[in-house]
Amino acid sequence: MQSILIVDDDTHILQLVRIQLEKEGFLVSEAKDGTEALAILKKAHCDLAVVDVMMPFMDGFQLTKEIRKQYDIPIIILTAKGQIEDKEEGFLAGTDDYLVKPFEPRELIFRVQALLRRYQQENSTHTIQFGDTEINLNNYEVKLGDKTLLLPLKEFELLALLATYPQHVFSRTQLIEKIWGIDYEGDERTVDVHIKRLRQRFSTLNSSFSIKTVRGVGYCLEPAE
Structure with missing residues (x-):
C-alpha cells in the first residue's frame, strides 16, 4: 500500500x-x-x-x-x-x-x-513478477514458465495494473480512469469484457494468479489457490 x-x-x-x-x-x-x-x-x-x-x-x-x-x-x-x-x-x-x-x-x-x-x-525494473508469471513492461510480453504471450495493449495494461497491486480491489470506474483515461466515453462493461478475455487466455495455463470478482465493487488479482 x-x-x-x-x-x-x-x-x-x-x-x-x-x-x-x-x-x-x-x-x-x-x-x-x-x-x-x-x-x-x-x-x-x-x-x-x-x-x-x-x-x-x-x-x-x-x-x-x-x-x-x-x-x-x-x-x-x-x-x-x-x-x-x-x-x-x-x-x-x-x-x-x-x-x-x-x-x-x-x-x-x-x-x-x-x-x-x-x-x-x-524507477521500476520494467518487469512485474507474480509467482512464476513475469510481465515485461518494455516489450509487452507475459511469460508463464516456458510460454510467452503477447496480449492486446489494453489487456496487457489491465493485467499489469492488477499485478502491480495484488489483492487490491479496483472499482470499474478506477480501472477505466487508469487504463482508458478519464475522458473515455464508453461504459464500464468494457472492463468486464477485458477481464473475461484475460481469464479465458489464462484458463488453460497453470498460472500463479486468478482475477477475482468482488461483487458490487470490482476486481483484484490474487494468488491462485
Whole structure:
C-alpha cells in the first residue's frame, strides 16, 4: 500500500485530503509545517508528498528543496496563489505538479495517481513478477514458465495494473480512469469484457494468479489457490 505525506497548516485541508486519499486505499501521514514533515520522512517511507506553500517556519518552496536534496519522490504543491511567478518558483524548487486552491479533491487524486504511475514506470525494473508469471513492461510480453504471450495493449495494461497491486480491489470506474483515461466515453462493461478475455487466455495455463470478482465493487488479482 502506498503512503502519501500531506503538509498543510490548515487542518480543514489536511482532513479533506486525508479522507479522499484514504478512500482510494492510500496510507496517509500528516504534518502541519515543514519541520514536522522532514521529521516524518526520516522515520517512515513516503511515496509522494502534497505540500502547501504558505506555512509557518518553512514555506512549501523551501520544504520542496529540502525534500529534493534527500528523497526521490514526486511532489505536488498546493497554493492559493495562481500567478505565473509562483508557479515558476514552485517548479524551480523541484515540484512535479501544481494545484491552485480551491481545488476539486478528485482532481488531486487523479494527479497523485498519475505521478505515482509515472515515477513507478521510471524507477521500476520494467518487469512485474507474480509467482512464476513475469510481465515485461518494455516489450509487452507475459511469460508463464516456458510460454510467452503477447496480449492486446489494453489487456496487457489491465493485467499489469492488477499485478502491480495484488489483492487490491479496483472499482470499474478506477480501472477505466487508469487504463482508458478519464475522458473515455464508453461504459464500464468494457472492463468486464477485458477481464473475461484475460481469464479465458489464462484458463488453460497453470498460472500463479486468478482475477477475482468482488461483487458490487470490482476486481483484484490474487494468488491462485
